Amino acid sequence: MSYTQSDWLNFLKPNYKVLPVKERVLSGVGALCGLAISSLISWYVLGGINAWYIAPMGASSVLLFAVPNSPLAQPWNVIVGNILAGVIGVTCTQLLADSTTAFSLAVGFAIFMMMTTDSLHPPSGAVAITAVLGGDAVHRLGFHFILYPVLLNSILLLVFAVFFNRLIGRHYPLTAHLNERSKDPTPTQKVSIQPKDIEYALDHHTELLDISQYDLEKIILQAQVHANERSMSTFVCQDIMSRDVIRLHEEDDIYQALDKFKSVNLMSLPVVNVQEKLVGTLALYEVVEWFKGATDPRNSWQHYVKQIMSRRVVTVDPLQPIQDLVPYFVEKSFNYIPVVEHERLIGIVSRADMIAALQQQINRQNS
Template sequence: MRKFFDPNLAGANLKDRLLACLGALLGIGLTSVISAAFVHPHGAFLLIAAPMGAAAVLVFAVPASPLAQPWPVIGGNTVSALVGVAVRMLVPAPELAAPLAVGAAILVMSLTRSLHPPAGAVALTAIVSGPAVLDAGFAFVLIPIGVNSVILTLCGVLFHRFSGHSYPHRVAGIAPAPINAALQAEDLDKALADLGETLDVSREDLDLLFGRVEYHARHRRKGSTGGFPTGRAA
């Protein structure tokens, strides 16, 4: 039965998952409480947007993900809200507006380097949430989306000062010279191009990871416990 409780993310452990639970509890709790001061007159449901639950999973469970960084959380949610409201105003048929809003939100987030998966739900929320969002208009972008996103991000920054993880994520320990001079940064770029997939990890973290793989492989071959640099220069 133990395998059912093993994390399904590389590098994760039970401690990190428990910390993620605590972080999400505190983050969503504080976001709800503080946002209460900004409740929109068009409806109490606008106190906190449902996509913030998905954003909390990223911020607190995978804080190293490029998709969980402050700009994607705040910028991605905000521009997607703008797109969603604009599409709703221009396209009255929800069955057409819904796919247009999500597709356009992905495009705008990609162009602004703010790709954030929960923001797709923000754009969709603007379409399917009933007349209250339409009545609120672009105020929906600020309240609750903008306010929620800023508070949740600040909670993430504060929480991860004590969690043992950096947030905003910073790649540390890169060595000034490569461990294996035969491997160059351009080799990593070509390998990524070969895969033809978008990976939820930064190029810098991959470079550091491969450096650690080299480090442990050398120790295994030499039977040594001495120190090696912790990464390769990008």
């Protein structure tokens, strides 16, 4: 078998997803701003110290702003990994006269300790080398090098990374995908891949993967849902939605809203304006909370539905496949989801509608 130059290049390249231009620009801007701001603050705080900023922070910024979902980029790894590497690097500098021996031993032992404490952070290897080869300015600091600039630089860059990533809609730091209602697996996990299945596979995989268990689980579940969609003909929302929708108007008095809740025995209702455009939802518990605080002078101005309703509403399009709604009903415990066309409320899909439709699909598969 012969290999072309293109084949060899593809062999050398990683199997890595190239992000859209917008994400690449945001990652670069985040690193630029994070390094500039943390550097200026470090200079202001440590102006009398030559080593007021260290190069390994550049490597940390790659992880924090380009791949914030990496387990290697989490706050524990940044702080603990850099501290451990700093301690080991300074210790090796003071105990070993030969620089090559000192930084080689420092990096090797730092890797071992970071992996032992689950705080592996690749730039920390450069922190250990900087402690040895940083010159007189670093050596004079001794173990103070760990506090400043290492810890100070790490905290400043990390704080900005949390702010910036959340500002642009990324979830950082990484959080576990847990069942908020109990310690059991989520409803979707119960009938598909569970965390313990991922743990079992990872326990039998001895190499370190640069992806969290939670991200791996999410990707597998999404792939499974996508594969299931190919195996069945799907309904769209307009096929199963209820068109005669009981609704509140934003100018309704809160007492009127309570009367409507009592008459229909529902826990939540959509809210529309005079043009019948969906503007929010009002839950019964929000009305109850209003009554509990009605005697508080601070709430004396609240008389209308629009003043206590929630304006953040999950909506769907009439032609959207009903499979898209499953996570909201299963994982988030929604009772219904409004169907909106040109901002106007035209129907709702309830949990009962979904159950009936999914039952129909099961019957089709079995027939």
